[in-house]
Amino acid sequence: MRIATFNCNSIRVRLPAVLAWLDAWRPDLLALQETKTPDPDFPRREIEGAGWRVECRGEKSYNGVAVISRSPLEEVSFGLGDDDGASGTRLVRARLGDLSLVNTYVPQGQDLASDKFAFKLAWLARLKDFFAANFDLRRERVLWTGDLNVAPEPRDVYDSRAVWPHVCHCREVIDAFREITGLGFVDVFRKHLPEADVFTFWDYRGRDSLAKNRGWRIDHLLASAPLAEESRDCRVDLEPRRAPRPSDHTFVCADFSPA
DNA sequence: ATGGTGGACAATCCA
Numbered sequence: 001m002r003i004a005t006f007n008c009n010s011i012r013v014r015l016p017a018v019l020a021w022l023d024a025w026r027p028d029l030l031a032l033q034e035t036k037t038p039d040p041d042f043p044r045r046e047i048e049g050a051g052w053r054v055e056c057r058g059e060k061s062y063n064g065v066a067v068i069s070r071s072p073l074e075e076v077s078f079g080l081g082d083d084d085g086a087s088g089t090r091l092v093r094a095r096l097g098d099l100s101l102v103n104t105y106v107p108q109g110q111d112l113a114s115d116k117f118a119f120k121l122a123w124l125a126r127l128k129d130f131f132a133a134n135f136d137l138r139r140e141r142v143l144w145t146g147d148l149n150v151a152p153e154p155r156d157v158y159d160s161r162a163v164w165p166h167v168c169h170c171r172e173v174i175d176a177f178r179e180i181t182g183l184g185f186v187d188v189f190r191k192h193l194p195e196a197d198v199f200t201f202w203d204y205r206g207r208d209s210l211a212k213n214r215g216w217r218i219d220h221l222l223a224s225a226p227l228a229e230e231s232r233d234c235r236v237d238l239e240p241r242r243a244p245r246p247s248d249h250t251f252v253c254a255d256f257s258p259a
Numbered sequence: 260a261t262g263g264t265g266g267a268c269a270a271t272c273c274a
Contacts, residue, residue, distance in 0.1 A: 009274085010266055033274085036267065059266080061267045062274095108274060116273095149274095203265045248265080248274085 001230075002027040002254040005103070005219050006240070007201070007249035009149040011035040011066065015043050017243040018068075022249060026236070028070055029096060031103035032056075033062030033147040042066070055094060063089040065103050065146070071096060080123075080130050087123070093134075095123065099227065104146040109167030111169055117167055120149070124176035128183065137184030141227040144185060146221050147201075147249070150177040155196035155216040168218055188221040188254050195235055200236060204248045210241060211245035221254045230256040 004027050008014040011032060021210045022030065026084035035042065037058045043137035044054045047068060057078045058064030063131025067073060075095045079088035104127065117183070135142050150167045163169055207212050223231060233255040241245035 015268070034266090061272080110273075204266095205262080206262060208264095245265090 001029075001099070002253065003029045003031075003145070003221065003256065004237070004251050004253040005033070005145040005147070005221060005250045006218060007033045007105070007247075009036070009247055009249065011036050011037050011043060011244060012041070014240070014243075014247060015046060016109075017245075017247070018112040019046065021138065021239055022047075022050065022052060022068065022238070024239075025251075026070070027038050027068075028100060030068040031101065031145045032066040032068065032110060033064070033103070033105035035066050036061055037064055049234075055092060057088050057091075057092060059089045061239055063105055065089060065092045065105055067092055067094055067101065067103055069094075069096060073101075079223055081208070082126055082129075087126075088134055090123075091127075091130075100142045101147075102131075102139060102142065102144045104144070104148065106149045108149045109173070112165060112167060112170065117195065120167065121176050124173070124180065128176075128180045131180060131183050135224070137224040140224060141222040142231075143227060144180075144222040145220060145252075147218060148173065148177070149206065149218050151216050152177055152216050153183075156198070156199075158199070158212075158216070160216040160229065169214065181222060184224055185222040186225060188223050188228060188231045189217070189234045189252065191228065191231060192254075193236075198236060199250075200252050201249050208253075210246075219249060219252045221252060223256075227256065229256050232257055
């Protein structure tokens with residue numbers, strides 16, 4: 001079972017890269033964030049024409065999540081369920097066999113002093129309630145993935161001291177993140193890649209941030225214990241960095257199989 | 260160094 005996540009920063013711009021990657025890696029599930037596309041404009045026909053299933057919910061310009069799969073998904077739903085659908089373009093939940101997937105685009109937060117940062121912390125608290133209410137992480141196979149906009153440890157940022165405190169790397173957001181992982185999530189990436197300086201995002205705005213490896217690890221694959229026991233590998237796929245129109249995020253890929 | 264670049268969309272918002 002191959003599962004990956006990718007903040008595509010516009011599915012319409014990144015469609016060629018996504019199609020090429022799907023053809024090369026043949027995942028069972030691909031979680032996308034920041035599709036930035038209303039559903040009628042999502043390039044569904046192109047993806048389905050290549051043999052994949054698409055579940056998506058987007059809006060104009062901002063946000064948007066999708067799941068691409070080889071087999072049909074069951075029990076697909078959008079949003080946290082506590083806000084009349086306003087969070088529907090930031091969270092998609094689905095089931096494939098006995099695996100539950102939760103793909104989130106966590107609010108970035110903009111600035112520590114902004115209302116958006118308070119919204120981010122509240123959103124993470126609501127997400128904790130969502131997991132607590134919907135899953136038994138000790139028993140079920142659950143994967144929480146997506147652009148979580150949290151770099152939880154110093155080794156998850158190119159220079160922790162230089163950026164601290166940042167909306168993605170500060171005490172409040174790390175505590176909110178740990179509240180959720182404390183429910184019973186294992187960091188699949190760190191299980192397989194303990195070394196520092198392996199990142200999933202390099203800010204477009206930094207001068208040569210890619211060349212200087214001034215990166216962040218904010219795209220995650222977090223598995224409940226029963227699922228984490230089945231993880232065999234996790235890797236970052238640098239392909240989007242080399243695409244004709246480079247992305248600032250990478251694919252993050254994991255492989256699961258029962259013992 | 261409060262910039263820088265990219266995406267969506269048409270003057271700025273967001274990351």
